[in-house]
Amino acid sequence: MILSPFEWTIAKRYMLPGRGEAFIALVAGISLVAVMLGVAALVIVMSVMNGFRAELFDKIVGLNGHAIVQAYGGRLDNWRDVLEQVKATPGVTRASPLIEQPLLGSLNGRVEAVYARGNTQEDIQRIKPKVQTGSIAGLTPGSGNVAIGSQLAQNIGARVGDNITIINPQGQSTPFGTVPRQISYHIAAIFEIGIYDYDERFVVMPLEDAQTLLLAGDSIGMIEVQVTDPDNVQAILKPVKDKLGGQAVVTDWKTINASLFEALAVERVAMFVVLSIIVLVAVFNILSSLIMLVRAKTRDIAILRTMGATRRSLLKIFVTIGFIIGSLGTVAGLALGMVFLFFRQPIVHGIELLTGQNLWDPSIRFLTELPSRSDPVEITTICVMALVFSFLATLYPALRAASTDPVQVLRYE
Known part of the structure; x- marks a missing residue:
């Protein structure tokens, strides 16, 4: 629409009302701020929700793989043969005993x-970036x-x-009963994965030390698997599942963490709907300010006609007037949201200092820090939605202004 x-x-004259129309300018300013806050809230919340899912997925899958192959009874004796079968499956990028x-x-x-976790040397090296001390x-x-x-x-x-002592209740049998197995290990490193439970x-x-601790001989507990396409993990591992039917069960990350990721998905949709209503309410302010502007400018409109x-x-x-207010609010909201996301951790710490409350308890939130990951497609959708709402809010007052009858307005002038 070219003017x-x-x-x-x-349009510029009406966007900057005179002294006697300060109230209209105030309502228009409130409309802009309301749209800005609504868009910023949507950008912040959706980015944080995406960050939650992405961080949880990266850290959980990074530690446990996209799927596990676990024998019935918890011990996989012929694991070397199974390991080769899994590695030979198309779409599998990595498979290792665990x-x-x-x-x-x-x-x-x-x-x-505690969870005693026995890994191969290759897998142990993967936690090297997470080592704190x-x-x-x-x-x-054999190093202990x-x-x-x-x-x-x-x-x-x-x-x-x-030295930490690991106690295995399933120890050795003696004439006096089962004696728990206790082995002392030297703490060589302390790591932080970023997920509180882990x-x-x-x-x-090392895997061999875990086998000794658990008196497992040459057996293992499971095989962790990583694939090329995590979202298609079930189809990729279907041949493995068919071959190992009756021997082992294949469980993918969607099943293992189903309740967690489903809860995040539901909460994500719910937050988007609720915050979209906030944007819609903000857009009604644009509608009301334009209606007031049309009523105040009725005589001017008649003269123009x-x-x-x-x-x-x-x-x-x-x-144009209403759309510019909505556009400025959208751009300002996008900028405010990005600034908030960039300084999110200092802001959380600042609010904690002011309120004296622990807003981010890792034992409840799973992650040690507030995550964020912005999706360009989602942010574009939010901006387009705000602009469309702003445009729709301008139609009624614009039609009222366009239908003004100059004869009726100027009859007694």
Whole structure:
């Protein structure tokens, strides 16, 4: 919609009302701020929700793979053959043996529930970027070295160089009953994955040491698998599932974390709908300000009509005024949202200092920091939605202005 110089001049004049029309300007300013806050809220919340899903997916899958192959009974004896079958499956990028068993960990009289996790040397190297203190270079078979999560280290007061005792209740049988198996390990490194539950429980050790601890012989607990397309993991691993029917079960990340990711998906949709209503309410302010402007300018509109202004020109003028208010609010909201997301962690800390409340408890939120990941398509959708709402809000007052009858308005002038 291209405006002529005359139409653009009138539009600029009406967007900057005179002294006697300060209230109209105030309502228009409130409309702009309302649209800005609505768009900013949508951008912030949707980016944070996307960040939640992406961070959880990256960290959970990065540690556990896209799927696991686990034998019935928890022990996979012919795991080398199964491992080769899985690796040979088209679409599988990585497959490695894994042992993961809930046990007890003890240090200086403090006892915590832990997960003893036996990994290959290749998989152990994958947590190297997550190491806070110490080094995982010493985590070799038979070394007696382990790496533990940061929150677990805090709970039991452990530091690099201490010895943690892992207790396996399924120990050796004696004439006096079963004696729990206790093995002391040297803490060589402390890591932080970024997921509270993992950092609070995991004790990582070489696969061979985990087999010795659990008296598992040459068997393992499961095989973790990564594929080229995580969303299509079920179809990729269907041949494996068919071959291992009756021997092992194949469980993908969607099933393992179904409740968590489904809850995030539902919450994401609900938040989008609710915050879209906020934008809609903000757009009604544009509608009300334009209606007030049309009523205040009725005499001017009638004079313009008598001077030759067409209905189409008046329609374009008032649509432009409302659309510019909505556009400025949308751009300002987008900028405000991006600034908030960039400084999100300092803002959270600042609010915590002001209120004295812990707004981000990792034990509840899963992640140690507020995540964010902006989706360009989603942000474009938000901006387009705000602009469309703004345009629709201008139609009624613009049509009212265009239908003004100059004879009726100027009859008694």
